[in-house]
Amino acid sequence: MLINGPIGATATDRISTFTVGVIMLIITLFVIFHFINSRYGRNVMAARDDRIAAESVGINIVKTKTIAFVLSAGIAGAAGVLYGLNFSTLVPAKFDFNQSILILVYVVLGGLGNMLGTIISTFILVLLPELLRFMADYRMLIYAIVLIVIMIVTNNPTISQFIKKIFKKNKIKGELDND
Incomplete structure (x- = not known):
């Protein structure tokens, strides 16, 4: 079987x-x-x-x-x-060439040498077109915009530090609220 x-x-x-x-x-x-x-x-x-x-x-x-x-x-x-x-x-x-580029995008967006990031990015980028299937004409446009945003966020140290700072503030604030 x-x-x-x-x-x-x-x-x-x-x-x-x-x-x-x-x-x-x-x-x-x-x-x-x-x-x-x-x-x-x-x-x-x-x-x-x-x-x-x-x-x-x-x-x-x-x-x-x-x-x-x-x-x-x-x-x-x-x-x-x-x-x-x-x-x-x-x-x-x-x-074909598109399949090769897609696999490369999974790895690069996840982070070279980062297994967990690659798994998460692959999961998101495989699931996203299926979730956007109801938007037949705009599905790939939204997919491309999400890809561009992810690339900008992951490759820009200023934005990455800003996001980390936001998560730290929320974590500290949550710990203070619990006390």
Whole structure:
């Protein structure tokens, strides 16, 4: 049922694919979070930040990049299998330039190196067009405006500090009210 599930297109098959997808997501996040906090993960981050400094403290850059590549290829392969379960044939047209840009937007808006931010931004940017579906003609316009606002807010240190200050004031005010 796991391999042949979605092709039959019954409700039970789709639920099984969704369940497998959620389980794969949880396993992937578990592996990535533990990899980041492991010795190899710290080596990858050191090589990413400054290759010369990483080599000077004895990190084997070739081995480190190979480990990162193998891990990412394995995760991408598992995602490809899950994606392929939903279709009887896979064609390159499904992975066009727009799809690549969309994935890049998820990562950049979430913050490079910020797993939680990437998950939240992906969730919002996947859900937003569906929530705006009732506004047929203006849906993508509002989506673009939200993207621009998010980019401005996340990349502007003045606005980010202002928002943090507002949350701090509300937190302090809430603590004073409780006392």
